[in-house]
Amino acid sequence: MTGARCAEPIEFEALVAYWVGELPAAAEAPIEQHFFGCAHCARRVEELAALASGIRAAVRSGAVQAVITQPCLETMRRQGMRIREYRLAPGERVACTIRADDDAVVGRLQAPLAGVKRVDALHSLDFGDGQVQQWRAEDLPFDASTGEVLSLPSAVALKRSPAHTFCVRLLAVDESGERPLGEYTFAHTPS
């Protein structure tokens, strides 16, 4: 093929399944046979590879904030990332920081998650200048069996940030309304 558009492109979802290793070998072979002979589909696989590589780099460099899982945290450690952890029970406040040589900070927010269907988070950020920023994050992913929500803030943003107080209020949400699961306060000072 010389780069013309493909008459029968592989579904992007199938390319993703191929890329993350979800397909049996018998299903991988025709995909590989196709994109080896098809510049158009090879370009789409390359785009997917670039996306995967970019996301890996973004997490390693601390540019991404996300809720993560314990196995993901272990992967970060295996990859040599230096991680500072703060574990908070409901109602606790912690003095925290991030050093120049830290790659990430993780907040372990302990909460009674058994039976909880959905968790939202109310955030408030106070730089002590009289203006408090507030926002709500909906439908946080969590594994109820761990009794924790693992919060990974952006290390890049934290390293640039002046002293502030960051408060997270976790809420259990269901058809009947919402109820608090815990409130956690991070008093951040630059290192």
Next chain:
Amino acid sequence: MSLDVETLEDGALACRIAAAGPRLDAAAEAELCRRLAPRVRLYGLRHLRDPHAAHDLVQQVLLMTLERLRDGRLREPERIVSFVLGMCRMVVLEIRRGSWRREKLLATYGDTAEAVEPPEPLALDAHKLAACVEALAERERTVVVLTFFADKSGDEVARELGLTAGNVRVIRHRAIARLRGCMGGDAT
């Protein structure tokens, strides 16, 4: 680069290289390598999960391919794509068995290894990508981080988040479509 080689199909390029034999058709060789190097590198990344190993795979496979074409040892040059894919599979198996050594490649081909230096892989704008990831919904962001940073399959992500694998694939599909759209690509 002469225009005529750009218009040829992969198989026709391989036939030209084979026909030239030891006289070498540099334009056809360069064009064939330009086309095949990214595909071999993708195969290497997918199966070896290591950019350096993928880079070595490109050199190994393309050098062996060119050598066989020049020597007339490839019986059906028009089926070059199948041959290259087969070579990729064989070399990756060798690498996994630990029986492949970069030194062997250098000893066999010497400095000519530089002749098939693969093109730079596609790289996305890091700041824009970070902003696009930030704009995802919480679950979508977690799923793409687990998928692409932690190399988790849909089943593994599902186990870690207490979701069904089908649900994870729906979230992942939606998240990737949004990221591609945000980055300015085709989101379909």
